[in-house]
Amino acid sequence: MKILEEEAISYAEAKEIMESVEKETQEMGYEQKITLDFLRSCVILDAESAREAKEELKKEIPELKDTHIAMILNILPEEEEDVKIIFAKERIELDETKMKEILEIVAKIRPEERITYKPFGAAVRKDETASEGELSEGETKENETT
Numbered sequence: 001m002k003i004l005e006e007e008a009i010s011y012a013e014a015k016e017i018m019e020s021v022e023k024e025t026q027e028m029g030y031e032q033k034i035t036l037d038f039l040r041s042c043v044i045l046d047a048e049s050a051r052e053a054k055e056e057l058k059k060e061i062p063e064l065k066d067t068h069i070a071m072i073l074n075i076l077p078e079e080e081e082d083v084k085i086i087f088a089k090e091r092i093e094l095d096e097t098k099m100k101e102i103l104e105i106v107a108k109i110r111p112e113e114r115i116t117y118k119p120f121g122a123a124v125r126k127d128e129t130a131s132e133g134e135l136s137e138g139e140t141k142e143n144e145t146t
Helices: 009-026 030-042 049-062 064-077 080-086 096-109
Strands: none
Touching: 009 030, 009 049, 009 064, 030 064, 049 064, 049 096, 064 096, 080 096
């Protein structure tokens, strides 16, 4: 396999691509199925909204690279601290006005309902005050092997 072109895309765009691959092919590979399952379970943004926001971010803040825009669209930051975290290890520094602009653009496309991805087999306590004897749904005691 030879890579001809590489482009940073958002999860929403990747989901759209994977769903079109699923429709076109008779059988998907294991990795493709797992990827599509992940994208379906955690992507709440549609590809068209992601593309529109991508163009607006490119236009309004030209110093953003495609990788930065993809991270912004995947995370959908809600506060300036979230934006700072995205750019913590990057060489680009954004002032407050640019961070606020990013947040305004994201706020236009962010759906009200948020989905939290729970990997297969993950166990989460119902509440943090649960006693040691109480287990949440799907959780088992490690000592119960007999």
